[in-house]
Amino acid sequence: MAEKEVKLMKGNEVIAYAAIRYGCDGYFGYPITPQSEVMETLMELKPWETTGMVVLQAESEISSINMVYGGASTGKRVMTSSSSPGISLMAEGLSYLAGAELPCLIINCQRGGPGLGTIQPSQGDYFQAVKGGGHGDYHLIVFAPNSVQEMHDHVAEAFDLAFKYRNPAMILADGAIGQMMEKVVLAPQRPRRTDAEIAAECGSWAALGKPADRKRNIVTSLELQSEKMEVINKRLQDKYKTLEENEVRYEALECDDAEYVIVAFGSSARICSATVEMARAEGLKVGLLRPITLYPFPTRQIADLAARGVKGFLSAELNAGQMVEDVRLAVNGLAPVEHYGRQGGMLFTPDEVLTALKEKLIKK
Amino acid sequence: MKETLIIAGFGGQGVLSMGKILAYSGVMQDYEVTWMPSYGPEMRGGTANVTVILSDQKISSPIAHEFDTAIILNQQSMEKFEPLVKPGGVLIYDTNGITRHPVRTDISVYAIDATAECARMGQARLFNTMILGGYLKVCPVVAMENVMVGLKKSLPERAWKSLPQNEEAIRHGGEIIRKIR
Numbered sequence: 001m002a003e004k005e006v007k008l009m010k011g012n013e014v015i016a017y018a019a020i021r022y023g024c025d026g027y028f029g030y031p032i033t034p035q036s037e038v039m040e041t042l043m044e045l046k047p048w049e050t051t052g053m054v055v056l057q058a059e060s061e062i063s064s065i066n067m068v069y070g071g072a073s074t075g076k077r078v079m080t081s082s083s084s085p086g087i088s089l090m091a092e093g094l095s096y097l098a099g100a101e102l103p104c105l106i107i108n109c110q111r112g113g114p115g116l117g118t119i120q121p122s123q124g125d126y127f128q129a130v131k132g133g134g135h136g137d138y139h140l141i142v143f144a145p146n147s148v149q150e151m152h153d154h155v156a157e158a159f160d161l162a163f164k165y166r167n168p169a170m171i172l173a174d175g176a177i178g179q180m181m182e183k184v185v186l187a188p189q190r191p192r193r194t195d196a197e198i199a200a201e202c203g204s205w206a207a208l209g210k211p212a213d214r215k216r217n218i219v220t221s222l223e224l225q226s227e228k229m230e231v232i233n234k235r236l237q238d239k240y241k242t243l244e245e246n247e248v249r250y251e252a253l254e255c256d257d258a259e260y261v262i263v264a265f266g267s268s269a270r271i272c273s274a275t276v277e278m279a280r281a282e283g284l285k286v287g288l289l290r291p292i293t294l295y296p297f298p299t300r301q302i303a304d305l306a307a308r309g310v311k312g313f314l315s316a317e318l319n320a321g322q323m324v325e326d327v328r329l330a331v332n333g334l335a336p337v338e339h340y341g342r343q344g345g346m347l348f349t350p351d352e353v354l355t356a357l358k359e360k361l362i363k364k
Numbered sequence: 365m366k367e368t369l370i371i372a373g374f375g376g377q378g379v380l381s382m383g384k385i386l387a388y389s390g391v392m393q394d395y396e397v398t399w400m401p402s403y404g405p406e407m408r409g410g411t412a413n414v415t416v417i418l419s420d421q422k423i424s425s426p427i428a429h430e431f432d433t434a435i436i437l438n439q440q441s442m443e444k445f446e447p448l449v450k451p452g453g454v455l456i457y458d459t460n461g462i463t464r465h466p467v468r469t470d471i472s473v474y475a476i477d478a479t480a481e482c483a484r485m486g487q488a489r490l491f492n493t494m495i496l497g498g499y500l501k502v503c504p505v506v507a508m509e510n511v512m513v514g515l516k517k518s519l520p521e522r523a524w525k526s527l528p529q530n531e532e533a534i535r536h537g538g539e540i541i542r543k544i545r
Contacts, residue, residue: 006391008387008388008391008397008399008517176400176426176427179400179401180398180399180400180401180426181384181387181397181398181399182396182397182398182399182426183391183396183397267426270424270425270426270427271425271426271427272425273424273425274424274425275425277424347427348427349425349427349428349429350424350425350427350428350429351429352429
């Protein structure tokens with residue numbers, strides 16, 4: 001079973017393969033374009049007949065996320081997937097998962113909003129993913145894949161980080177990455193964890209059935225005594241600080257000598273990598289800083305570029321300007337930071353980004 | 365080698381499948397490949413298109429603003445994509461339903477009467493492989509043996525009985541495509 005396989009696959013399809021091969025225990029979901037292939041592929045692959053992974057179509061997104069809460073409470077590796085409006089329905093559950101410190105994986109294959117919006121690709125859920133979405137002081141660990149291969153790889157990486165930090169993790173993809181087909185190398189099949197392995201890893205907190213020799217484990221996000229709740233809040237914040245110090249992932253393309261830097265994530269970063277090629281061909285020193293984790297955000301890496309004397313930053317996003325706020329905070333006034341975006345499900349092309357870069361920054 | 369191709373027409377013409385056959389063929393030839401479809405409501409009777417990129421190097425953007433080759437299968441797509449062919453590039457079109465023929469003189473233009481030919485043969489389902497054959501005659505970006513493997517891989521097993529007909533359609537497409545300029 002340890003062979004590497006090269007396949008041609010959609011981003012959404014590969015999520016299903018990656019989850020099974022990672023040894024995921026359960027998927028709970030509800031269909032919505034443009035991510036329905038995740039559950040469709042799982043249903044075709046029938047992992048319950050091979051690894052024993054549960055795949056269940058719930059009656060709604062609200063049920064899905066609460067089934068995830070239940071599964072995660074027992075130390076199982078469980079996940080759900082949806083697209084923007086469906087993720088909004090899950091917002092309460094996300095906050096509860098973060099509050100109860102439950103590791104799990106949520107996929108958001110974004111479409112244009114607000115409301116029902118459109119079914120075409122968008123990055124309009126950046127704020128929702130990295131700033132909360134649900135209520136209270138919490139963060140999700142957020143990955144932003146820019147290829148079908150990364151859709152595959154991030155499943156394992158996000159699950160690993162989620163369990164390392166006991167925190168829900170999200171893969172923030174979009175309709176373009178989800179619907180696109182590319183070559184992908186699939187990981188070898190890993191066995192699902194045994195009950196003994198789960199007890200060893202999660203026994204200190206998960207609801208596994210109480211043995212005589214320890215106190216009950218209680219999974220909850222409720223604490224009515226303010227003094228105690230503040231202690232919990234501080235512990236969560238300490239965890240987020242550790243995440244920010246240790247788990248930032250990013251890619252710097254042609255940034256070493258760059259005078260101007262495009263900051264972009266996911267599908268738009270992929271488009272902007274061609275913008276960098278075009279700019280370099282014209283003799284313009286342009287680089288690309290691609291956050292791979294949106295939370296924790298590569299604040300220090302962007303600050304370092306600003307301190308080194310980069311003349312301007314362009315945050316290129318498929319939205320009205322969301323990540324640009326975090327880029328501005330990182331640059332902290334050392335250089336101009338502009339935004340370029342398309343909305344409503346429209347994608348920009350590499351040359352449109354180059355034109356925007358010239359008009360907004362280089363010509364000034 | 366890098367080929368950036370748009371295939372554009374109506375939903376139901378097999379536009380996305382044609383792109384898929386080509387993408388699988390590219391994988392067989394060890395190329396990097398991206399297949400980026402229009403999806404959603406565009407697939408239900410309206411226009412449908414797919415961008416396929418084949419390259420011997422890593423592909424940066426799967427989205428393109430200009431194309432080496434455009435395969436155009438209806439009038440709406442002609443309006444939209446004729447202007448986006450790179451100078452020196454190739455435009456291939458099926459003449460059926462085209463009311464305004466291509467006007468550019470800085471690109472190579474080929475016509476293929478695949479709709480008419482399929483109607484004559486009573487084999488409408490071979491339309492997209494016939495077009496593919498025409499394209500591969502003009503732009504032999506992948507070896508024919510890899511196309512045959514790509515064709516098989518992109519079809520579900522229940523459709524494999526139609527492989528010989530599709531192979532013949534690819535060959536015939538190469539015969540009936542003609543250069544306009």
